[in-house]
Ligand SMILES: O=P(O)(O)OC[C@H]1O[C@H](OP(=O)(O)OP(=O)(O)O)[C@H](O)[C@@H]1O
């Protein structure tokens with residue numbers, strides 16, 4: 001590509017469809033990260049030729065609001081249960097939009113290596129007050145940032161089988177477990193959330209030091 005020599009962009013098929021995302025992120029290598037763990041993940045993305053889907057705060061706010069719009073006609077919801085930690089941010093946005101004031105958490109720690117979901121531990125259960133709301137959780141909204149393999153969603157759905165399960169993003173494997181979501185990405189896409197990213201210096205396209 002003229003004027004593009006030396007560039008080795010991430011395989012960003014999905015990003016190129018989203019102009020506002022493709023411009024700032026398409027040439028990031030590795031992804032802007034604050035810690036070594038994420039840098040390793042970025043390296044894995046490169047090595048496995050997977051797609052990266054970095055999400056800015058603005059984009060996440062827009063997508064979480066879009067989720068609230070979709071949920072608005074499906075309530076009313078008497079309570080929200082967010083799955084920590086990723087569900088905390090979208091739940092904050094959705095509860096503001098839908099004016100839900102009873103918010104609970106189910107705290108799950110999953111121990112996994114990059115893509116492979118390992119074991120999960122429930123560190124805090126859903127409050128009994130929320131469990132009593134409707135039969136099997138009817139009228140309760142469960143929120144997470146994304147569903148990937150569906151393991152986390154399956155675990156929480158068993159706790160409240162009749163609750164409405166919503167995520168901002170979804171991947172095909174976990175999609176059947178979600179009632180409402182906004183954007184689907186392919187299974188081989190890794191979503192980078194804004195709270196996991198940071199600003200970093202970008203070398204000039206020419207390859208010089210800037
Ligand atoms: O569909 P699955 O394969 O279960 O993956 C989806 C889950 O993985 C991530 O959470 P993670 O367990 O990494 O922890 P966190 O929310 O505390 O970051 C994400 O926030 C979902 O909860």
Ligand code: HPA
Nearest residue numbers: 146148189190191192193
């Ligand atoms: O694509 C993802 N991004 C961030 N966290 C995740 N946990 C499972 N899949 C993902």
Ligand SMILES: [Mg+2]
Nearest residue numbers: 084085086087
């Ligand atoms: Mg999570």
